Amino acid sequence: MNDGEIVELSSEFANIYSVEDGERILREPELVTETMEAAQKGGFDHFMLKEIYEQPQVARELIHLYEKSEDLDDVIGALKQAKNIYFIGCGTSYNACVSGAVFFNRIANRAVFPVAATQFMAQYHQSISSEDIGIFVSQSGETKDVLNAVEIAKKRGMRIYSLVNVVGSTLTKKSEIWLPLACGYEISVPATKTFTNQLIAFLYLAYRMGDKSLDDFDKLPDLMENEIKKSTSIVQKALPFVQDWNDLYCLGYGLSFPIALEGALKLKEITYSHCEGMLSTEFKHGPLAAVTNRYPVIFVSTLNDIPLIISGINEVTCRGGFAIAVGPENENLRANANYLIPVTKSTDEISSILSVIPLQLISYYMCLARGFDPDFPRNLSKTLTVD
Numbered sequence: 001m002n003d004g005e006i007v008e009l010s011s012e013f014a015n016i017y018s019v020e021d022g023e024r025i026l027r028e029p030e031l032v033t034e035t036m037e038a039a040q041k042g043g044f045d046h047f048m049l050k051e052i053y054e055q056p057q058v059a060r061e062l063i064h065l066y067e068k069s070e071d072l073d074d075v076i077g078a079l080k081q082a083k084n085i086y087f088i089g090c091g092t093s094y095n096a097c098v099s100g101a102v103f104f105n106r107i108a109n110r111a112v113f114p115v116a117a118t119q120f121m122a123q124y125h126q127s128i129s130s131e132d133i134g135i136f137v138s139q140s141g142e143t144k145d146v147l148n149a150v151e152i153a154k155k156r157g158m159r160i161y162s163l164v165n166v167v168g169s170t171l172t173k174k175s176e177i178w179l180p181l182a183c184g185y186e187i188s189v190p191a192t193k194t195f196t197n198q199l200i201a202f203l204y205l206a207y208r209m210g211d212k213s214l215d216d217f218d219k220l221p222d223l224m225e226n227e228i229k230k231s232t233s234i235v236q237k238a239l240p241f242v243q244d245w246n247d248l249y250c251l252g253y254g255l256s257f258p259i260a261l262e263g264a265l266k267l268k269e270i271t272y273s274h275c276e277g278m279l280s281t282e283f284k285h286g287p288l289a290a291v292t293n294r295y296p297v298i299f300v301s302t303l304n305d306i307p308l309i310i311s312g313i314n315e316v317t318c319r320g321g322f323a324i325a326v327g328p329e330n331e332n333l334r335a336n337a338n339y340l341i342p343v344t345k346s347t348d349e350i351s352s353i354l355s356v357i358p359l360q361l362i363s364y365y366m367c368l369a370r371g372f373d374p375d376f377p378r379n380l381s382k383t384l385t386v387d
C-alpha cells in the first residue's frame with residue numbers, strides 16, 4: 001500500500017481505496033517470498049536470540065548477492081564521481097552509518113558524512129546539491145525521520161540511494177537505487193542481524209570503492225558463527241559484573257566507536273539500564289567522574305587501538321571501576337582489564353563487526369537476568385512512523 005490508501009481485507013479479497021475520494025485502486029499484487037517458518041521462533045526462546053544466530057547465514061547470503069550483482073558496478077561508479085557522500089539513518093541504522101564512514105575513510109580514502117536523519121536538515125540542508133549522493137539506511141524503510149530527510153534531500157536534487165531490509169517499503173520506492181540487506185524478517189524490536197548486514201554492505205562498498213581485494217569477506221560468515229559459539233559462555237560469566245547496575249558506559253575508538261554506540265543502544269533498549277556509548281578518549285573529559293567502586297565500563301577495541309584503549313582502561317581501574325574489554329586476545333589487554341571477552345583476530349574492519357556479537361549477547365542475557373522480554377521492550381515499537 002501507499003500513503004493515502006485504505007484496505008478492505010477479508011479471507012477472500014483485498015480491495016484498496018483512495019482515502020481522498022473513496023475510488024477503488026487497481027494494482028498488481030507483489031508476491032512475498034518469505035515462508036511462515038521465517039516468522040516463527042524455530043526452537044529459540046526469543047526472536048532476538050534466533051536473529052543473533054541467523055547473522056552468519058544472512059551475511060553469507062548478502063555477500064553472495066553483492067558479489068554476483070552487476071548493478072553494483074553502477075553504484076560504485078556513481079559514488080566515485082559524487083562530490084559529497086552522506087550516510088543517513090536513525091538508531092541502529094545511524095550507528096551503521098558511522099561504521100560505514102570509518103570504512104570508507106580507511107579503505108577507500110574517501111570522506112563521508114554520517115548523519116542522524118533528523119539532524120540532516122539543520123546540518124546539511126543548505127549545502128547539498130545534485131552532485132551529492134545520500135545513502136539512506138533503514139531496516140524497515142518506513143522510519144518517518146528518514147523519509148522526511150529523503151524529502152528534503154530530493155528537493156535539493158540530491159541523488160537518493162538506500163540500504164533497506166524490507167522489500168517494497170516506502171524508502172525503496174522513493175530511491176533511485178536501493179540495495180537489499182537480505183536479512184528476511186527481523187521481528188525482535190532490537191535490531192541485530194540487520195546491523196551486521198548494514199556493516200557488511202558498507203564494507204563491501206568500501207572495498208570496491210578502494211579497488212581492494214574482497215578475500216577477507218568470504219571468511220566473515222564463518223568467523224561470525226564461531227564468535228557466537230565461543231562468546232555465549234564467556235558473556236554469561238561477565239553478567240554478575242554488570243547486571244545489577246542501572247548505569248554504565250560502553251566506550252570505543254575509531255572502528256570500535258560505532259560498535260560501542262550500538263552496544264550501548266542494545267543495553268538501554270532491552271535491559272532498561274542506562275548505558276552511554278561514547279568515544280573512549282572523551283571519557284576523561286567529564287564522565288570519568290561517575291566512576292565509583294566496581295562501576296562497570298565496557299571497552300571495545302580493535303588490535304591497532306589496544307594501547308589507546310588500555311590507557312582509558314587504566315583511568316577507570318585506578319579509580320576502582322571495573323573494566324570489561326571486548327577485543328582481540330592480547331596479553332596486555334587481558335592484563336589491564338578486569339575481564340576480557342576475546343574476539344577472533346582478523347583485520348580491524350572484520351574484528352569490529354565481530355565485536356558487536358558479544359555486546360548483543362550481553363544485552364540479551366542481562367535482559368533475561370533482569371526479568372524482561374527482549375523482543376518487545378516497553379515503550380518501543382519496531383517501526384517508528386511518527387515525527
Ligand code: M6R
Binds near residue numbers: 138141384
Ligand atoms: O527501521 P529503521 O532501521 O529505520 O529503524 C531505525 C531505528 O528506529 C532502529 O534502528 C532502532 O534504533 C532499533 N530498534 C534499535 O535496536
